[in-house]
Amino acid sequence: MDTFSSTEVRLIEALQPIRAFVVAAAIHHVFESGIYDALTKGEQDEGELFKRLELEPARASALLQFMRNEGYLGGANGRVHMLDKMRGLAEFRGWYTMLIGGYGQTFLELGDKLKVGSGSASRRADLVGIGSCAISHYDAIPLTRRLMSQIPGGVKRVLDLGCGNALYLVEFCKLFPEIQAWGVEPDRKGYEAAVALVEREHLQSRIQLTCSGAVEFFRTPLSFSPDLTVLGFVLHEILGQEGEAGVVGFLKQLTERFPDIHLVVIEVDQKMDEPRAMRHGLSLAYYNPYYLFHPFTRQRLETRAFWLKLFQEAGLAVVAEDTVTPDVDSTGLEIGFLLRRADRVARHG
Numbered sequence: 001m002d003t004f005s006s007t008e009v010r011l012i013e014a015l016q017p018i019r020a021f022v023v024a025a026a027i028h029h030v031f032e033s034g035i036y037d038a039l040t041k042g043e044q045d046e047g048e049l050f051k052r053l054e055l056e057p058a059r060a061s062a063l064l065q066f067m068r069n070e071g072y073l074g075g076a077n078g079r080v081h082m083l084d085k086m087r088g089l090a091e092f093r094g095w096y097t098m099l100i101g102g103y104g105q106t107f108l109e110l111g112d113k114l115k116v117g118s119g120s121a122s123r124r125a126d127l128v129g130i131g132s133c134a135i136s137h138y139d140a141i142p143l144t145r146r147l148m149s150q151i152p153g154g155v156k157r158v159l160d161l162g163c164g165n166a167l168y169l170v171e172f173c174k175l176f177p178e179i180q181a182w183g184v185e186p187d188r189k190g191y192e193a194a195v196a197l198v199e200r201e202h203l204q205s206r207i208q209l210t211c212s213g214a215v216e217f218f219r220t221p222l223s224f225s226p227d228l229t230v231l232g233f234v235l236h237e238i239l240g241q242e243g244e245a246g247v248v249g250f251l252k253q254l255t256e257r258f259p260d261i262h263l264v265v266i267e268v269d270q271k272m273d274e275p276r277a278m279r280h281g282l283s284l285a286y287y288n289p290y291y292l293f294h295p296f297t298r299q300r301l302e303t304r305a306f307w308l309k310l311f312q313e314a315g316l317a318v319v320a321e322d323t324v325t326p327d328v329d330s331t332g333l334e335i336g337f338l339l340r341r342a343d344r345v346a347r348h349g
């Protein structure tokens with residue numbers, strides 16, 4: 001843009017980030033309010049739709065009109081229907097749930113939380129867990145399955161620590177009829193979402209759920225003896241809460257209690273300051289905002305080298321390592337480890 005452009009042309013360009021900010025929020029609310037699900041059934045009468053979803057008509061019709069103007073919805077004269085631009089976002093709903101629903105407020109609080117001693121920014125932990133699981137459906141769950149397939153003798157009892165809405169366990173139970181599972185989630189609303197999903201899928205006889213943090217969970221007696229524990233994007237939460245010694249102590253406690261257990265750990269490699277990694281389209285669209293909110297919310301992302309050293313300190317050996325398939329994510333930033341007590345690997349191979 002040259003300096004002779006009119007003020008209006010420059011103003012329009014300058015406002016595009018604000019427009020994108022509001023569009024992202026509106027997309028999330030079309031999903032969360034139930035409007036999206038209703039529109040999948042076809043064109044709707046606005047009045048009936050608002051009544052059914054208990055929406056304030058003046059506000060809801062402003063949201064619909066905003067989305068019409070942006071080309072996501074169509075219809076006029078009190079009727080509304082979905083356009084392809086909205087329909088095409090459905091498979092990426094989880095990214096909106098996590099980044100906007102879970103961390104939208106966090107991004108607005110960044111300025112308040114920059115000062116020394118200003119405490120943590122807020123987040124909606126339930127939507128973080130639910131959104132993360134929906135994203136994991138595409139990346140971390142298939143990655144976990146590939147790592148699991150390398151466990152000799154297979155898996156019968158899975159413990160998912162920080163399970164969000166328990167989507168991992170539901171998917172595993174559907175795939176492997178012999179699996180029994182236990183999910184642990186500290187956020188009350190996240191736990192309630194897990195209970196609801198497990199009931200909806202009629203899997204109550206196979207999936208038990210506990211509302212607890214991972215560390216506290218191991219302080220209580222356990223009637224379940226897992227052969228696999230999954231920690232999907234949870235160790236960096238515990239690292240932020242308990243520090244390095246806390247994570248090492250937790251992993252040691254886990255593997256002392258269950259010496260033959262395998263662990264699947266999924267993390268994001270901390271490469272925020274590496275230009276080669278950050279130039280990638282998905283790095284700018286997803287990982288750049290993802291890296292940003294962690295230090296504001298008591299979470300500590302770390303490098304692959306850091307985790308390898310920490311696993312060694314905890315007496316664990318890496319049995320296998322993998323990343324997401326490039327058709328979903330070719331950055332290589334998401335890393336998965338299959339771990340086991342080092343003395344057991346040496347003994348059993």
Ligand SMILES: C[S@@+](CC[C@H](N)C(=O)[O-])C[C@H]1O[C@@H](n2cnc3c(N)ncnc32)[C@H](O)[C@@H]1O
Binds near residue numbers: 186213214215
């Ligand atoms: C990013 S989400 C990951 C959800 C899911 N495991 C996945 O892979 O998509 C992190 C989850 O860890 C939970 N969490 C936070 N602190 C935890 C702790 N100390 N112990 C267990 N879970 C924790 C959060 O409530 C949230 O559901």
